[in-house]
Amino acid sequence: MSETRAVKLPTGGIRALPALPRLNLAPWLYLAPALITIVVWTYLPLIEAFQLSFYQWNMLPTSPKRFVGLANYAHLLTLPEMHAALANTAIYILGLFPMSVIIPLAVAIFTQDLKGPMRNVYRTLIFVPMIIAPVVAAIVWRWLLNEDHGLVNVALDTLGLHRIGFLQDPNFALATLIWITGWKLIGFSTLLFSAANASINPSYVEAARMDGASRCQIIRDIRLPLLSPTILLLSMMTVLFGAQWSFTYINVLTGGGPLKSTTNIFYLLWDYGFGSLSVGWSSAAGMIAFAGFTMIAFFCLRLMKRCSVYDN
Amino acid sequence: MTTSMNRVLSSGAAVEPEVSRKARPRIRPGALTIHATMILLAFIAIFPVYWMVVSSLKAENEIFSTGLWPSAPSLDNYGFVLSQIPMLRMLANTTVVAGVTAALHVLTGLFAAYALVRWRFRFSGFVYGLIALSWLVPFQVTMIPNYVLASRLGLLDTLAGLIVPHAAAAFAVLMLYHAMKSFPTEIIEAARMDGAKHWRILWEIITPNLRASLASLGILAFISAWNEYFWPLLLSRSIENSVVQIGLQMFMTQEGNLWGPLMAASTLASLPILAIYLLLQRQVIESFMKSGLR
Structure with missing residues (x-):
């Protein structure tokens, strides 16, 4: 490779690298593969999507792009579909919290004294959903929740309850998709919390106990503050990616229906883009989503810096 | 690495109980x-x-x-699946895509991390930020320009098209960056004084010592690429050139109520990942936990 020429410069002696006066090509050569990939496939498309959000276009290379200014944005903001999708996005995210943060946190603290060989068996088992492909998870749950023959509905029937059209009933479909998304995460989150909980310096807990603190006080005043970095990390992940994670399930299982009840913002982008080929709308909605989530992300990162109690 | 994780996990559990037993009967599950x-x-x-x-x-x-x-x-359901869709072909495709993607992740990540750790150059902070923040851009936002670019490059319906955009990932760069940061600089300095070039330092000194991180990144990248659905959904046209996730989705759309064969196809699509998990479960769990969720 061609970096040898550039590398020759600093090999003279113990001379510190930063002192090199001239532009050093070597780092750029090493960076090139990753940097070019990320710029070409993430940042340039982002800029292009921003431009496209001001045009009307149907993605056919032969048809012209027509500049429409802010019309796409203005149109979207008045569209009930968009409002419903944004509301659903919020529901997806809030609905995921119990399964990605609250229950795992409670289970991790509750089971912290678990020892012995079973510990590893549980670890191994509860992690499995994380590595199962989303498409497989979708298909398996579609079978388990099938209205006529699915095991869950057969069980409901046996218990004398009504069968539920988990994916057909607009009242249940969204909750069902949240459940499947959460099913993939719950074990992983639990393990993450367990590891964080176990790494808390035991002398803190001991000291508090000597002072007569109850178990609840120890959890509230010691464990939760020391777990706050993990809590914030998982909360941030849930907020930023929760709606994205459910995309596959929406696409495979409901197509956004019934009655658009499961369409979130990311599915709407897909629907506008590759369903109705309205590139302008899709790009404009994408820009709105990107701006929103970026603001949330920076807010979360600041919160993480400020609120975390670090164990030093 | 695996052992350090276990040590952390067990130490917390082990130290706790004794002292307090005398204190008072406490509510404890x-x-x-x-x-x-x-x-x-x-x-x-x-x-x-x-x-x-x-x-x-x-x-x-x-x-x-x-x-x-x-x-x-x-095994009738399996026979049916194999006769209905080119399952083996798709499994082979997926293996190629996931394997090459994982290898590229590791390579591009290794190079970029080395550049960022070894040199302080102008814009290095900016470049780090650019790479680190790329996970903020949802793929659904850039999918149309990506699709247009892929079709212009003739990548539609090809395996290369599934690999090229994923040749580098922010999490790979960051993971290796942090692993390399903790690598003792004295060893590198010593090698440099012996006249070793960067290329050799990277391959003969750093890489062998990062084996654990590289392996865990490779596993993670392989599993993520194997399970990837969205980008293949955009690019795939024919079932012969698609990956197994797309095959499953197509099979479900056509034969949605043939539950036996559908489950057989899903099992076939999961077997390689489950096999990896059975063999390397500690490493798999750990590599997911180290990288966060992506």
Whole structure:
């Protein structure tokens, strides 16, 4: 490779690298593969999507792009579909919290004294959903929740309850998709919390106990503050990616229906883009989503810096 | 690496109990309730997977029974799947895509991390930020320009098209960056004084010592690429050139109620990942936990 020429410069002696006066090509050569990939496939498309959000276009290379200014944005903001999708996005995210943060946190603290060989068996088992492909998870749950023959509905029937059209009933479909998304995460989150909980310096807990603190006080005043970095990390992940994670399930299982009840913002982008080929709308909605989530992300990162109690 | 994780996990649990026992009777969940909680969680996690495998082994006349084990296990469903869709071809495609993607992740990540750790150059902070923040851009936002670019490059319906955009990933760069940062600089300095070039330092000194991180990144990248659905959904046209996730989705759309074959296809698509997990479960769990969620 061609970096040898550039590398020759600093090999003279113990001379510190930063002192090199001239532009050093070597780092750029090493960076090139990753940097070019990320710029070409993430940042340039982002800029292009921003431009496209001001045009009307149907993605056919032969048809012209027509500049429409802010019309796409203005149109979207008045569209009930968009409002419903944004509301659903919020529901997806809030609905995921119990399964990605609250229950795992409670289970991790509750089971912290678990020892012995079973510990590893549980670890191994509860992690499995994380590595199962989303498409497989979708298909398996579609079978388990099938209205006529699915095991869950057969069980409901046996218990004398009504069968539920988990994916057909607009009242249940969204909750069902949240459940499947959460099913993939719950074990992983639990393990993450367990590891964080176990790494808390035991002398803190001991000291508090000597002072007569109850178990609840120890959890509230010691464990939760020391777990706050993990809590914030998982909360941030849930907020930023929760709606994205459910995309596959929406696409495979409901197509956004019934009655658009499961369409979130990311599915709407897909629907506008590759369903109705309205590139302008899709790009404009994408820009709105990107701006929103970026603001949330920076807010979360600041919160993480400020609120975390670090164990030093 | 694996052992350090276990040490962390066990030390917390081990040190706690003794001292306080004398203090007073405290409300503390008994072993039984703890086990019950974990069994419930494990059941929820594993039962759907178990049911997938069991259903795939049930004959057509038995598929609607609720028996937890088929009365006469048969592989007929698998035969049906293999005769209906080019499953083996798609599994091979997926193996190629996931394998090459994982290798590229590791390579590009290694180079970029080396550049960022070894040199302080103008814009290095900016470049780091650019790479680190790329996970903020949702793929659905850039999908149209990506699709247009891929079609302009003639990448539609090709395996290369599935690989090229994923040749580098922010998490790979960051993971290796942090691993390399903790690498003792004295060793590198010593090698440099012996006249070793960067290329050799990277391959002969750093890489062998980062084996654990590289392996865990490779596993993670392989599994993520294997399970990837969205980008193949955009690019794939013919079933012969697609990956197994797309094949599954197509099969479901066509034969949505043939539950036995559908479960057999799902099982086939999951087997390689489950096999990796069985062999390397500690490393797999750890590599997911180290990288966060992506």
